[in-house]
Amino acid sequence: xxxxxxxxxxxxxxxxxxxxxxxxxxxxxxxxxxxxxxxxxxxxxxxxxxxxxxxxxxxxxxxxxxxxxxxxxxxxxxxxxxxxxxxxxxxxxxxxxxxxxxxxxxxxxxxxxxxxxxxxxxxxxxxxxxxxxxxxxxxxxxxxxxxxxxxxxxxxxxxxxxxxxxxxxxxxxxxxxxxxxxxxxxxxxxxxxxxxxxxxxxxxxxxxxxxxxxxxxxxxxxxxx
Amino acid sequence: xxxxxxxxxxxxxxxxxxxxxxxxxxxxxxxxxxxxxxxxxxxxxxxxxxxxxxxxxxxxxxxxxxxxxxxxxxxxxxxxxxxxxxxxxxxxxxxxxxxxxxxxxxxxxxxxxxxxxxxxxxxxxxxxxxxxxxxxxxxxxxxxxxxxxxxxxxxxxxxxxxxxxxxxxxxxxxxxxxxxxxxxxxxxxxxxxxxxxxxxxxxxxxxxxxxxxxxxxxxxxxxxxxxxxxxxxxxxxxxxxxxxxxxxxxxxxxxxxxxxxxxxxxxx
Numbered sequence: 402x403x404x405x406x407x408x409x410x411x412x413x414x415x416x417x418x419x420x421x422x423x424x425x426x427x428x429x430x431x432x433x434x435x436x437x438x439x440x441x442x443x444x445x446x447x448x449x450x451x452x453x454x455x456x457x458x459x460x461x462x463x464x465x466x467x468x469x470x471x472x473x474x475x476x477x478x479x480x481x482x483x484x485x486x487x488x489x490x491x492x493x494x495x496x497x498x499x500x501x502x503x504x505x506x507x508x509x510x511x512x513x514x515x516x517x518x519x520x521x522x523x524x525x526x527x528x529x530x531x532x533x534x535x536x537x538x539x540x541x542x543x544x545x546x547x548x549x550x551x552x553x554x555x556x557x558x559x560x561x562x563x564x565x566x567x568x569x570x571x572x573x574x575x576x577x578x579x580x581x582x583x584x585x586x587x588x589x590x591x592x593x594x595x596x597x598x599x600x601x602x603x604x605x606x607x608x609x610x611x612x613x614x615x616x617x618x619x620x621x622x623x624x625x626x
Numbered sequence: 627x628x629x630x631x632x633x634x635x636x637x638x639x640x641x642x643x644x645x646x647x648x649x650x651x652x653x654x655x656x657x658x659x660x661x662x663x664x665x666x667x668x669x670x671x672x673x674x675x676x677x678x679x680x681x682x683x684x685x686x687x688x689x690x691x692x693x694x695x696x697x698x699x700x701x702x703x704x705x706x707x708x709x710x711x712x713x714x715x716x717x718x719x720x721x722x723x724x725x726x727x728x729x730x731x732x733x734x735x736x737x738x739x740x741x742x743x744x745x746x747x748x749x750x751x752x753x754x755x756x757x758x759x760x761x762x763x764x765x766x767x768x769x770x771x772x773x774x775x776x777x778x779x780x781x782x783x784x785x786x787x788x789x790x791x792x793x794x795x796x797x798x799x800x801x802x803x804x805x806x807x808x809x810x811x812x813x814x815x816x817x818x819x820x821x822x823x824x825x826x827x828x829x830x831x832x833x834x835x836x837x838x839x840x841x842x843x844x845x846x847x848x849x850x851x852x853x854x855x856x857x858x859x860x861x862x863x864x865x866x867x868x869x870x871x872x873x874x875x876x877x878x879x880x881x882x883x884x885x886x887x888x889x890x891x892x893x894x
Contacts, residue, residue, distance in 0.1 A: 412893065450894060453735065454733075455735075455894065456892065456893060457890045457892075477730040477733070478733055480656060482659065482663060491652050491655070491656050494649075494651055495648065495652045496734070497644075
């Protein structure tokens with residue numbers, strides 16, 4: 402179970418305090434999934450950071466009794482002087498997992514070849530994303546946090562991500578945030594819209610989809626913060 | 627489940643300790659490879675770098691006869707003095723950038739702000755201690771330095787200085803999460819403190835009035851203890867262990883409090 406209780410996040414700016422997330426509450430049980438739609442700057446990534454625990458909410462509580470992943474395919478924690486293998490060892494040590502049995506999977510999935518044992522600063526963007534995704538898969542989580550904008554790659558990469566995540570791990574819970582209503586519709590059984598800091602629940606994904614489309618038509622996107 | 631730390635009420639003390647040990651191990655390995663690489667001497671630079679610094683100072687101080695005709699050998703005077711400066715100063719300085727340089731690691735939920743700081747503290751204490759031991763052994767072997775008079779007291783003085791450095795590191799490291807000014811101010815402050823930190827003089831050499839002033843600085847007491855242990859009765863030392871311990875305790879508690887507050891403030 403993952404539960405958010407009255408979570409708010411306020412950032413201070415030079416123009417005073419700015420509430421990004423306002424009184425957000427929801428629950429997610431094992432094996433359930435939730436899609437969160439929001440336009441650019443709506444606070445999707447902030448919400449993901451709070452759920453992952455990288456940042457603390459200004460008020461409210463986040464309770465986790467299942468293993469919640471870091472944002473999927475997040476490569477920001479890579480140390481560029483370390484090799485792909487070093488980075489695998491690092492996350493395995495943090496999470497208390499033996500890295501040795503995981504090497505074949507990571508090598509096979511990332512298709513890095515000899516670069517698996519080269520420093521990460523030699524990697525292309527695609528290689529980085531593949532490594533980041535593979536490491537997310539290497540640790541067994543009960544709930545995956547997916548920021549759709551982070552998982553970018555070619556068609557083949559998407560197909561393989563899809564296979565790993567939605568077929569091999571279809572018993573897991575996940576939260577998928579995206580600005581693309583079609584992506585949410587494709588993968589999620591339940592959807593909310595993040596709108597002006599509030600997380601609005603909807604009875605069906607279609608209802609969320611319709612509301613989101615309507616707000617998109619209403620006015621232009623706000624400026625990214 | 628041994629995974630969650632902060633929010634899982636069931637997680638016992640022992641499990642938390644296990645997580646703590648794993649996280650520190652992972653961070654130490656990462657930090658050491660990142661900083662020293664695998665090329666040439668690699669991790670040996672951890673000890674080699676402070677050794678080079680200290681050898682430079684030993685040469686310089688020997689050349690100008692900084693020990694003012696005191697009977698204690700200049701090499702031993704310089705090694706004990708400069709090593710102790712490196713011990714507390716490097717801890718605090720390296721802790722300065724720790725949060726900013728490592729905050730992406732907080733995405734791994736077992737990693738907390740204090741882990742990042744403790745990692746740097748361990749590395750700096752390890753490097754300075756290794757350098758002090760290696761140089762002492764080297765100079766004792768070639769006969770430029772005597773054997774320590776009371777090894778246990780040397781270890782004790784060194785431990786007190788390490789405690790001082792660690793508490794300072796928590797304060798400076800976490801302070802930067804509130805304002806970068808903390809780090810900017812620390813550099814000149816640490817630089818200016820070097821000449822009055824007790825490294826380059828014995829308190830006994832100073833006039834009475836000045837003695838009282840420098841003895842306000844906690845690290846001066848530590849260096850005096852260290853040198854009393856090293857040189858025994860051939861030097862007169864002035865220190866107040868209770869005062870230094872109290873300073874370190876207050877700094878440590880303040881540091882831990884600020885670390886706690888800082889972990890709520892980290893933003894991306």
